[in-house]
Amino acid sequence: MRVITVKRPLRKRTPGTTVNRIHRGDPEPSFPSNPSREELAVALPRWKRFIDLAMVTLLIPVWLPIMTLIALWVAVTSPGPIFYQQPRIGFKGRRFMLIKFRTMKVNAETHIHEAYLEHLIVSDRPMIKLDATGDPRLIPGGKFLRATGLDELPQIFNVLKGEMSLVGPRPCTVVEFERYAPEQRARVNALPGLTGLWQVSGKNRTTFRQMIEMDIFYSRTISLSLDLKIILRTLPAIVGQFFDSVQPLPRSGAQPTPPVKT
Secondary structure (H helix, E strand, O other), X not given: OOEEEOOOOOOOOOOXXXXXXXXXXXXXXXXXXXXXXXXXXXXXXXXXXXXXXXXXXXXXXXXXXXXXXXXXXXXXXXXXXXXXXXXXXOHHHOEEEEEEEOOEOOOOOOHHHHHHHHHXXXXXXXXXXXXXXXXXXXXXXXXXXXXXXXXXXXXXXXHHOOOOEEEOOOOOEHHHHHOOOHHHHHHXXXXXXXXOOOOOOOHHHOOHHHHHHHHHHHHHOOOHHHHHHHHHHHHHHHXXXXXXXXXXXXXOOOOOOOOOOO
C-alpha cells in the first residue's frame, strides 16, 4: 500500500505583515530540545509505556480487522494512496511523520484548513470542524471516519515506535506550532496521544485557548489514574462526537463538558 507525504511550499511574507505570536521581553523556548532523563521519565514513565504496548497488543483482534476494512474502503472509493502522512510536532518540539487513513481527495487544497485554523486561534470560538458544514474535499465516507476518529487508527504504529502514546495532547501541525506563543508551547512537554484530556472534555465544543490549557495541565499532572480515566471516557466521547457530526454544534455559546478531575 502506498503512502502519501504532504510537503508544504515555503510561503513568502508580504511587506508590512506582522505575526503576534511572540511576546517581546519573554525568552523564546528553544525547540526542538534535548530532554533530560528526568524529563523523559516524567513524560514517558515505565507504566505508561507498558500500558501502550499491552493495550495495543491485546486489542490486535479488534483494531486490525477494522483497519483492514477501512483500508479496503479507501482503496475502492477513492483513487490514490490509502494512507496519508504529515509532519507533526512531538515531544519537546521534535518532528515526526504522523500516519492516518486518507479521508480527502488527492491533491486537495490545504490553505482552506490553515486559514480556518488561524481564525480559531484568534477568535476564541468553539473548534468546530469544517466537516460540520460540509467539505467537498472529503472522499465518500470521509466525514464518518473523521467524526469517529477511525481515520486515526494507523497512529497505533506511531505509538509502537514511541513517537506517540495512547494518551496525550493532540499532535499539532508545524504551521499551528509556529503560531503558538512561547507559553503555549509547554503543551509539547508530553508525548502526543491518540486520545487525551481535551478529546474527552468537549473537544469541538471548546476553544483553542481551552485546548491549550487542558493540554498543559495534562503535561504537568501525568499520572496512571488520570490516563485510565481518560481511556475509560474515550469511547463515550467518540459516540458523542459522532452524534455532534450528524447534528452540527452551535457556533457560539456552547459550553464544554467538565474536564477529568484527578
